[in-house]
Amino acid sequence: MQPLASVPSRSEQVYHVLRDSICECRLEPGTHLVQEDIAEKLGVSRQPVQQAMLLLKSDGLVVEQGKRGLYVAPIDRAGMRHHYQIRQVLDELAARLVAGRVTEEPGFGAHLRREGTAILEEGARARERGDAAAMVRHDVAFHTMIYQLSGNPLIAAKAESHWLFLRRVVIGIVTHVGRGHTAWVQHEGILDALVAGD
Known part of the structure; x- marks a missing residue:
């Protein structure tokens, strides 16, 4: 096994940016999260955005609405x-x-x-x-x-x-x-x- 890098990966960085944007309501509940747009704004490929979205879904901060895609979870x-x-x-x-x-x-x-x-x-x-x-x-x-x-x-x-x-x-x-x-x-x-x- 190789030692793990000490710096956060791209997906971790994207996750933290999106998580904080959701938690601070810069991305409001119900906002449609288009992966291509997020990747372009953050200057990364789609892969780290996809990985970050999986983590945000696991946290419950992002929800999937059928074929319409991913959205910031509502405040319940x-x-x-x-x-x-x-x-x-x-x-x-x-x-x-x-x-x-x-x-x-x-x-x-x-x-x-x-x-x-x-x-x-x-x-x-x-x-x-x-x-x-x-x-x-x-x-x-x-x-x-x-x-x-x-x-x-x-x-x-x-x-x-x-x-x-x-x-x-x-x-x-x-x-x-x-x-x-x-x-x-x-x-x-x-x-x-x-x-x-x-």
């Missing part, structure tokens, strides 16, 4: 509720584990405060710029930090697949409902509670 209200239910359980578990580490490990609270504050400051700057996609990336980064600092490496991996769907909803909330400020105030409260070991 019941499905989103299910994703949020699972995320709630994962977030509660991660928060409980982080709070436990704060009370048990000297200096851990200060480390948590530094990491959390840095993310929240970046998110606040994105909000000031009106950059909804960046706000959501920092939102995900804040929660991911909690997962990673929980000490349980399985939480972040399990949560990631749900965030693929939830990012689309959060973008809509930030863009159309205008809850960006409220979200950051809530995140500050979460950080304060965790640093206090609560």
Whole structure:
């Protein structure tokens, strides 16, 4: 066997570009995904686009509509509720584990405060710029930090697949409902509670 290349393959690069475009609603639900057009826009052949589409179908972000081709999956209200239910359980578990580490490990609270504050400051700057996609990336980064600092490496991996769907909803909330400020105030409260070991 040959060692694997350390750089992402073309299909991985195409996958990440399309995934982020879907999750950030630059490719809206119901958008027809024509492989030739995508290949031309990204400057690649059709093969990496086809491979990326298979991964996106497996994720559930792209659906096939008979002979009409591939489309960005709709945002399904019941499905989103299910994703949020699972995320709630994962977030509660991660928060409980982080709070436990704060009370048990000297200096851990200060480390948590530094990491959390840095993310929240970046998110606040994105909000000031009106950059909804960046706000959501920092939102995900804040929660991911909690997962990673929980000490349980399985939480972040399990949560990631749900965030693929939830990012689309959060973008809509930030863009159309205008809850960006409220979200950051809530995140500050979460950080304060965790640093206090609560």
